Amino acid sequence: MAAIPLRTMKARQKGRIAKVRAGGEMNRRLRDMGLVPGTEIEIVGRAPLYDPVNIKVRGANLTLRNNEADFIEVEVEG
Amino acid sequence: MKQRTSGEITIALAGNPNAGKTSLFNQLTGARAHVGNYPGVTVEKKEGRLVHQGRDIRVVDLPGTYSLTAYSLEELVARRFIIEERPDLVVEVVDAANLDRNLYLALQFMEIGVPVVIALNMIDVAESRGLKIDAVLLGELLGVPVIPTVARAKKGVSELLDAVVQVADQGPAWKPMRIRYGSDLDLRIAEITGLLEEGRFEIGETPARWLAVKALEGDQDVMRILDQDPGYGPVIRSSIEEVTRHLRATVDDEPEGVIADHRYGFITSVTKQVVTVSRDIRRTVSDKVDMVVLNRLVGPLFLLTVLYLVYQFTFWLGDAPVGWFEAFFGWLSGAVENVLPDGPVRSLIVSGIIGGVGGVIGFTPLIAFMFFAIAILEDTGYLARIAFMMDRVLRTFGLHGNSVLSLIVGGGISGGCAVPGVMAARTLRDPKERLATILVTPFMNCGAKLPLYAVLIGAFFSRQQALMMFLLTLISWGMALSSSRLLRWTLLKGSHTAFVMELPPYRLPTLKGLLIHTWERVWQYVKKAGTIILAVSVLLWAMMTYPSPPEDLARVFDFQRQQAIEAFRNGPAAGILPDEKARADFRDRLAILAERPEPVAAGAGANRVEVLAATVALLDRGRPLPDELASYAPAARAYIAYRDASVLIGGGEAQARLKYSLAGRLGGLLERATRPLGFDWRTNIALTGGFAAKEVVVSTLGTAYSLAGGGEVQKASLSERLAREPGWNPLTAFTLMLFVMLYSPCFATVIIIGREAGWRWAMFSMAYATALAYGVSLIVSVTGRALGLGT
Numbered sequence: 001m002a003a004i005p006l007r008t009m010k011a012r013q014k015g016r017i018a019k020v021r022a023g024g025e026m027n028r029r030l031r032d033m034g035l036v037p038g039t040e041i042e043i044v045g046r047a048p049l050y051d052p053v054n055i056k057v058r059g060a061n062l063t064l065r066n067n068e069a070d071f072i073e074v075e076v077e078g
Numbered sequence: 079m080k081q082r083t084s085g086e087i088t089i090a091l092a093g094n095p096n097a098g099k100t101s102l103f104n105q106l107t108g109a110r111a112h113v114g115n116y117p118g119v120t121v122e123k124k125e126g127r128l129v130h131q132g133r134d135i136r137v138v139d140l141p142g143t144y145s146l147t148a149y150s151l152e153e154l155v156a157r158r159f160i161i162e163e164r165p166d167l168v169v170e171v172v173d174a175a176n177l178d179r180n181l182y183l184a185l186q187f188m189e190i191g192v193p194v195v196i197a198l199n200m201i202d203v204a205e206s207r208g209l210k211i212d213a214v215l216l217g218e219l220l221g222v223p224v225i226p227t228v229a230r231a232k233k234g235v236s237e238l239l240d241a242v243v244q245v246a247d248q249g250p251a252w253k254p255m256r257i258r259y260g261s262d263l264d265l266r267i268a269e270i271t272g273l274l275e276e277g278r279f280e281i282g283e284t285p286a287r288w289l290a291v292k293a294l295e296g297d298q299d300v301m302r303i304l305d306q307d308p309g310y311g312p313v314i315r316s317s318i319e320e321v322t323r324h325l326r327a328t329v330d331d332e333p334e335g336v337i338a339d340h341r342y343g344f345i346t347s348v349t350k351q352v353v354t355v356s357r358d359i360r361r362t363v364s365d366k367v368d369m370v371v372l373n374r375l376v377g378p379l380f381l382l383t384v385l386y387l388v389y390q391f392t393f394w395l396g397d398a399p400v401g402w403f404e405a406f407f408g409w410l411s412g413a414v415e416n417v418l419p420d421g422p423v424r425s426l427i428v429s430g431i432i433g434g435v436g437g438v439i440g441f442t443p444l445i446a447f448m449f450f451a452i453a454i455l456e457d458t459g460y461l462a463r464i465a466f467m468m469d470r471v472l473r474t475f476g477l478h479g480n481s482v483l484s485l486i487v488g489g490g491i492s493g494g495c496a497v498p499g500v501m502a503a504r505t506l507r508d509p510k511e512r513l514a515t516i517l518v519t520p521f522m523n524c525g526a527k528l529p530l531y532a533v534l535i536g537a538f539f540s541r542q543q544a545l546m547m548f549l550l551t552l553i554s555w556g557m558a559l560s561s562s563r564l565l566r567w568t569l570l571k572g573s574h575t576a577f578v579m580e581l582p583p584y585r586l587p588t589l590k591g592l593l594i595h596t597w598e599r600v601w602q603y604v605k606k607a608g609t610i611i612l613a614v615s616v617l618l619w620a621m622m623t624y625p626s627p628p629e630d631l632a633r634v635f636d637f638q639r640q641q642a643i644e645a646f647r648n649g650p651a652a653g654i655l656p657d658e659k660a661r662a663d664f665r666d667r668l669a670i671l672a673e674r675p676e677p678v679a680a681g682a683g684a685n686r687v688e689v690l691a692a693t694v695a696l697l698d699r700g701r702p703l704p705d706e707l708a709s710y711a712p713a714a715r716a717y718i719a720y721r722d723a724s725v726l727i728g729g730g731e732a733q734a735r736l737k738y739s740l741a742g743r744l745g746g747l748l749e750r751a752t753r754p755l756g757f758d759w760r761t762n763i764a765l766t767g768g769f770a771a772k773e774v775v776v777s778t779l780g781t782a783y784s785l786a787g788g789g790e791v792q793k794a795s796l797s798e799r800l801a802r803e804p805g806w807n808p809l810t811a812f813t814l815m816l817f818v819m820l821y822s823p824c825f826a827t828v829i830i831i832g833r834e835a836g837w838r839w840a841m842f843s844m845a846y847a848t849a850l851a852y853g854v855s856l857i858v859s860v861t862g863r864a865l866g867l868g869t
Binding site: 019023028029032034035038039045048049050054057059060064068 | 144145147149175176177178179182207209295296330332334335338339342343346364365368369372374377378466467469470471473479577578579580581582583
């Protein structure tokens with residue numbers, strides 16, 4: 001298991017959130033939407049210009065910009 | 079506390095966006111909603127009533143939110159309503175297929191202590207995804223009633239209301255729920271709760287423990303309360319700082335992070351017990367659709383196709399009803415003209431009221447179909463996908479993916495309204511992104527600009543209607559985006575904020591939902607036409623009618639008219655039309671012939687008056703005269719010359735009157751500035767009126783030209799009139815459309831901008847937009863003429 005930034009994950013890759021490194025409002029916003037450590041996520045796809053990214057969290061699809069995805073570290077297999 | 083078994087029950091309807099809250103509200107209240115605002119803010123508040131088990135129930139729709147922080151106005155409004163108005167209970171609409179995140183909001187209401195009833199909505203969707211939820215167990219674990227519902231199919235609604243009445247009758251006891259936040263925080267929460275109760279804080283009935291949790295979250299709204307007590311306030315603050323330092327050192331996180339994690343921890347422990355996954359569906363139908371619709375190549379093409387279809391749909395369906403409305407108002411004008419004598423009252427009703435309001439109401443079908451199309455995009459979930467795909471592009475221009483909502487509601491697909499568009503910018507958190515969005519949203523082609531486009535496109539570009547609309551839409555986007563980039567480089571420099579957004583699963587919209595959505599917006603538009611535009615039409619009519627020109631001027635025209643009559647009576651027709659009776663017969667005969675398509679020959683046995691009429695009719699239609707009518711030709715030509723002269727004199731008189739009026743003088747003053755754009759004083763009057771509401775541009779042009787043209791021209795539509803007008807050509811029309819697209823937002827929008835962003839920005843918006851409009855129109859007009867287009 002290795003923790004990598006969410007930005008570097010590939011489409012269809014799955015993982016578990018290890019850390020959310022944002023502060024203040026960004027932190028609250030990410031967590032309100034269910035992005036808390038321990039949560040399983042999967043990359044569904046990316047927008048036509050590769051940004052934002054579409055991820056599956058707790059049965060819902062959320063979108064994040066790449067620079068927001070940088071705040072999130074994900075444990076992935078391999 | 080005594081049991082309450084009578085009296086009105088107030089429930090607050092809460093839930094995440096996309097959880098089906100609107101469907102449930104419509105099912106509960108039958109869509110007979112009262113729409114207003116929450117006090118002091120511009121967040122929309124919908125209220126409805128119903129009766130269940132003989133009890134009156136008042137339903138207040140809270141804004142759809144994910145949480146109850148102080149970061150957004152919607153969330154603040156929702157929690158203030160609970161704390162300040164203390165409803166009997168909250169009905170929390172929870173998306174069963176998305177239980178964890180939806181319960182996160184429910185939990186926060188339960189922490190405040192207000193009684194909660196959970197509507198476990200869209201249970202059918204959850205089941206289709208292989209999720210089985212034990213509602214009874216969920217209710218036991220949370221300590222609140224949980225009722226499975228399918229709001230759009232009205233399933234479970236009656237059971238939900240039973241639970242509502244039952245909970246309300248248990249009395250108004252508030253029992254704040256206690257969640258464990260770990261030993262560090264639990265100790266602090268207990269300490270701060272005690273301090274809040276001891277100190278002199280004006281917290282009323284607000285649960286102190288909830289305030290303590292919020293204070294630890296760093297909630298700005300609650301932190302302000304701490305300033306009320308100069309003794310205890312600082313003690314609480316230092317306690318918060320202490321635990322924050324401790325948590326940073328030990329778990330590398332802020333208290334608010336830890337609190338959120340524990341809430342989710344609690345929720346996960348609950349959902350693990352109640353949700354069974356019978357079959358694991360890796361890809362939902364929505365995901366499969368998205369694989370195509372959000373595909374890098376197909377996605378943008380699909381997006382453009384959808385937008386183009388929206389225009390086609392609107393114009394294809396809207397065309398006929400617009401014609402019916404036009405015919406109706408034409409008939410109404412005619413009827414009033416027949417009943418009332420000529421004079422200021424008739425002029426006020428026909429030119430001012432029917433002409434002004436009719437011109438606006440006439441376009442309601444177009445606007446209704448456009449709103450309907452946008453409602454489909456919203457209710458299916460595609461609008462969020464547009465934001466997702468457009469974000470990278472919009473960010474380049476200093477905007478946010480959600481700005482697309484403002485831009486589209488403001489008229490980005492053409493046919494919206496800048497007022498709700500500006501208000502929709504509230505979903506943006508960053509003040510600079512928000513301001514940029516607010517300032518450029520009025521450049522979109524709102525529904526009020528459409529009538530003018532329709533008139534001008536009909537007159538000058540009738541063969542490329544859809545293409546021209548498409549072009550105007552592209553231009554408005556181009557202007558909005560480049561303006562925004564400019565603003566974000568100069569006055570509004572700064573970074574952007576979180577884009578975290580939900581892509582709701584695709585849903586088949588219900589017809590009822592679409593109709594309610596459309597109706598609410600159309601009604602707003604019609605109400606505006608009925609109030610502001612009526613007032614403005616009357617005001618403008620008065621400005622265009624008064625002051626009356628001096629007697630001398632009227633005498634000049636009377637003299638000219640008299641001369642024309644004398645010339646005709648003494649001319650070649652004198653022999654055939656010797657007296658008033660013959661002339662009256664002649665006019666009647668002409669009127670009859672004008673109604674007949676073919677043929678217009680006089681026929682055998684006709685008298686001389688009838689033959690003369692037939693000759694005139696033939697000449698009017700440009701037909702060759704048969705030999706036997708040749709002797710009538712001079713008399714007929716004399717009549718035609720007389721008729722043309724009186725139309726000219728009448729038109730000249732009306733025009734002189736208008737030019738003499740207040741509006742005419744104002745328009746004349748502005749003509750010096752607008753001449754390079756090709757706008758004359760009449761257009762200037764219309765543009766001035768357009769500040770009150772953009773629809774008024776068309777109605778004023780209509781009034782200006784019908785006043786100037788005299789009775790017979792009134793029947794021709796404005797399009798035909800402008801197409802024949804010498805000062806008008808495709809270049810003028812195009813320049814005017816650009817000017818109207820860009821110049822100062824209407825009065826209503828300026829007020830909303832003032833309320834949302836402050837009066838300085840509202841003033842700025844007017845000046846900036848008008849300067850931009852002038853600059854762009856000037857460039858187009860000058861370039862166009864240099865290329866020889868203006869003829």
